[in-house]
Amino acid sequence: MLEIKIKTFAELSTQELYDLLQLRSEVFVVEQDCVYQDLDGKDEKALHVLGFKNEKLVAYTRVFKPGDYFEFASIGRVVVARNERAFKYGYDIMNASAEAIKTNFNETKIKISAQKYLSNFYQNLGYKQIGEDYLEDGIPHIAMIKT
Template identity: 60%
Template sequence: MPLIFKIKPFEALSLPELYLVLQLRSEVFVVEQNCVYQDIDGKDEKALHVIGELDGQTVAYCRLFKSGDYFDQASIGRVIVKETFRDKRWGHDLIREAIESIRVNYGESQITISAQLYLKKFYESHGFKQTSEEYLEDGIPHIEMKK
């Protein structure tokens, strides 16, 4: 069964949608990755939110920024697939949806991301190339990548 994607600006998110997104982000980035950091960073209001749902359950998510709102180029961040669904390879569907949403909504094709190092090959499979040395972000090795 394929994921259903919704793309919404912050103001269009319902309270239940926002709650489920924040719950998933906390589940993955804080609990699973054992990383204490400020997830609610004041940037969600500028972002487009890509929500992947299966039977009404939020199982995938990322947020998109137009150029200048996060990096000089458009960007994708907070990329998540719920752990129990990672065997479905829906991360690939999510990134394809994000890239297309940036093209459609922002008219942009150049994208910069701050990628967790262990996902380098995943992002390379979508046309991203490493453009920085490794650095720590919230104690986790990252690299800048561009498409």
Template identity: 65%
Template sequence: MIKIQVQPFSALTTTQLYSILQLRSEVFVVEQDCVYQDIDGKDDKALHIIGYKDDKIVAYTRVFAPGDYFELASIGRVVVVKSERKHSYGYDIMTASITALHSHFKTSHIHISAQCYLKKFYNTLGFKATGKEYLEDGIPHMEMIYKQ
């Protein structure tokens, strides 16, 4: 099990921010071989959901209030360190993200832009595909909605 911490951007330490950006770059740019602008000017509006194992960040998402990114609340930059994926930390960090949206913004109506190969993963969490597949930064994605 990982220890989850929820923080606004203003509360992140320099070390936390560096570790988060390093993890996002490691997975989204290097592992997925995708050149894109990860630092998009939106982190300061997000709540950051950070999963720790032995004081090391191993899982992460950022979540947005309704209207701050999409019309609905949203979860993005879902990432788990490659060597730790066998522990199902993706489920832990996503469950914590859904809970954070509910407790901080009083909503359980959530929009995500999901990589298509993860459709089954998101389905098990209660997300449903809402449209056609599309390319985002050269990677097939689909819109999915969670409503409880």
């Protein structure tokens, strides 16, 4: 079971910020071989959902209130360290993220921009595809909504 911490950008320690940026870079840039601008100016608006195992960051998302990213509340930068995926921490971090949206923004409708190959994972969490596939940073994505 992950230890979950939810923090605003200002509440993140320097070490936590370094660790989450390192994890995002490890997966989204190196593992997925995708050159893109991860530091997009949106981290300052987000709530950061950090999942720790033995005091090491192994899972992460950032969440937004309605209007900050999409029309609805949203979850993005969903990431689990490669060597920790077998433990299904993606479900833990996504459930914690949905709970953070409910608690902090009093919202239950959530929109995500999901990498297409993960659509079954998100469907298992109650998300449904809306619209057509599209490319984002060269990777096939789909928009999904959970109500």
